[in-house]
Amino acid sequence: MSVKAQRINQANAIASGVISAEIVDKKSQSIAGQFAKNVNIHGFRKGKAPLSIVKQRYAKQIQQEVEQEAVRESFQEALKELKIDQGQVLGNPAITKFERKGSEIEMEFKISIAPDVDISKLKSCVPEVKIQEASLKEIDERIDEIAKAQAPLVEAKDGAKLAKGDTANIDFEGFIDDKAFDGGKAEKFDLLIGSGQFIPGFEDQLVGMEKNEERDIKVTFPKDYQAKELAGKDAIFKVKLHAIKIKSTPKVDDELAQKVLNQADATMQTLKEQVKLQLKHEARNKLYNEESKPQFIDNILETIQFDLPDLIVEQEMNILLNNYARTLSAEEFEAFQKDSKKIEEKRDEFKEEAQKSVRITFIIDAAAKEYKIQIQDNEVIQTLYYESMMAGQDPKAMLEFYQKNNLLPAVKMAMLEDRILTMLLDEKLDASSAENAEGKKEEASKAKSKTEDKPKTAKTTKKTDTEKKPKASKEKE
Template sequence: MNLQTKKINSANASVSGEILLEDLEKKLNKIATKISKTVKMDGFRKGKVPLNVVKSRYKENIEQDAQKEAVEEMLQLGLKELQIDAKDVIGDPIITEFDKKDTFISTTIKISLKPDFKLDNIDSYVPDVKLKQITNKQIEDRLNDIAKNKAPLIEAKKDKKLDKGDTANIDFKGFIDDKAFEGGEAKGFDLNIGSGQFIPGFEDALVGLKVGEEKDIDVSFPENYQAPNLAGKAAVFKVKLNKIQVKDQPKIDDELAKSLLPEEKEPSLVILKEKIREQLELESKTKLYNEELKEKLIENLNKGIDFDLPDLIVEQEMDLLFRNSLNILDPKELESLKSDPKKAQEKRNSFKEEAQKSVKITFIVDLLSKQENISVEDNEVLQTVYYESMMSGQNPKDMIEYYKKNNLFPALKMAMIEDKILVHLLDKKLGKNTKSEKPKEEKLLKKSKTEEK
């Protein structure tokens, strides 16, 4: 086989050799003999089909199987010579040369390996975490918002003009080209002004009306409106304001605390304010992490830690980034890439640096997850998909099936592990640990956000 091996670096290697045609022929005969013992063919008894007939009938498949067996044999011999354990090979090795000569096939196989590196002094890559102090005014403002949202609606005074934040009870009917359209009419409809529930311009046009007044509102449906028959079209809505409701004067006392802290044994306004402080601190920290520190940490890890990357994995990531970019290109640019292979290759190559960063961070996160003993269970991944589908108004079962069908769960799980590790490292720098967060605080946070909507 005249084997030649080369360890390019700690993450890449190659195996070259000559597959002799006479050896390949032996493999062909062996495979054909095995087939002839079981194959059924008209005119011959089972197990008695001549070898030449089998080789002729199944020539293409037999050749592929023989070549595959020969390449696999070369690969295993190469790994042994390189002293590489098969479990350290990442992805499928790639055949970069398969050139048939008179007596042999010149073959080269490229192999990617798990990078060998260490993560020492990881804290030095974590940016400083400094949280702003929560002020009493922030606490009072949040308390007022919560109380206001819980306050009941009452009918406004008769001379009041409709303003943002008020709830308008209206009758309306929509027309396109002077013709009423389906779904464009309602009576006694309650609309919170400023909620963005209606198409742009509709709610703003109602501001300033008094009870009993009528108005024609000119608006245009967005080009991407969900109903194709209405998208982009100009419409006129005839509207009558029946009633204006406003929030009653909110009451901020121990009774409010009792309604918000049902799990507390002795809820009080003092305890509620302390819970709000903790909630605001958590929000502040989450915002700082998501908008600034996580990306800084990733950049520090990428620039500060150096090791060899497996070329084949980087190439796969480049392919993925390139394919994803095609989905957001305008039709002209997409057509230009299709008609110009050189330009398409340049576009693909433009993702090399991003691909290298992505692959490197993936390996770093994988090692960190082992060092820090951080993992994400499968049920956590399912819960995330379930929650996200509910929030976006989609069917959770359909979404889960979509993730399964497209094999998206591994990538989502890896993303969740990465996020968990980043938060863990930042919390360590801050001197806290996310495991100490109280479930009650999270419940209060979700409850308050719901109420604010």
């Protein structure tokens, strides 16, 4: 067996080889012999059938095994020539040529190799992070919001009309084609107008109702509504308004602080300090997600360069293409599937995005090893459960979807990326805050020193003038 291998770059290699007719024949004989020991052929005892009959009957299977063994051996020979071990290889080699010429086999395949990723400049990629302290006005506004949210509901006076922000206590029953449907009825139900809790159009049509008023509400269920038997259908809800509930005038005092913080000794000052911290945390998250992390990623991609394994980039392009295909309607997907040229063009459009994704993945993986950071499987599951519940979806169904489509590794990598970027941004923020605090301390010290060292010119001059006056008086005398 003759195999030649060479590196294209740090992360890619190509190998080619010729398996002679003699080796092919020898392998065929060996594999046919193994078949003969294990197969049952009518008219012969197990393992006693002539080799010629076994070869004839199982020719296709024998050929497949010969080819597979030839590829495996060629691959191992290529690794020896490249002086790399199996652990450095990413995935399986991609066979780009496999031809039978007579009894010989000619082959060529690509190998992707894990690149060496130098992250020594990673911290230099962290952008400047500055978070402005919350103003007293912002703190007071947030406390007012908290007070309003905590204020109990009271029934509005007779004659009041339902408005956005009010809570309507209603009976309702839904009908499609004059027939009531399951799940469309409730009594004495509290609905916050403007919350978007009901299907679009329902809450808006309640606005203006008065206590004890009855009204028919006409709506259309969304086409993607979770109950398929209702999706896209027109419905009429018969509604009766029992009461309009509004928020009472909120009290901003120590009692509010004690209730919100669940601390018996809490004061408004305590609440203000907590709100200040919360606003800072919110400002940090907003800055990180909208500005710092995207800038950090751009800096990383520009600064940390290395060769990318082609086969991994191509896999990522396929994933992005499949994700795109899932967004198409049934008609669009059918047309797209039939147009091979369009598929290839669309796939090529994802190349740059795929390269960025693969590069970041290698960098994050290297950083995770450097900083000893891991994401456990149970953390991934907990995150999916939380997000599905927040989105009003079935957590179990979402988890099964991610498992079935092998998406859990991507979620784990996204969580790992977020954790590492956040950690490094926090380090930068803490260092910046400490530097600012030290700078302010130094400025205050210098200002104090200047005040103490300042000559008391005005006072000295005044005293001298006063002392001179008596002398002038004596001269006059």
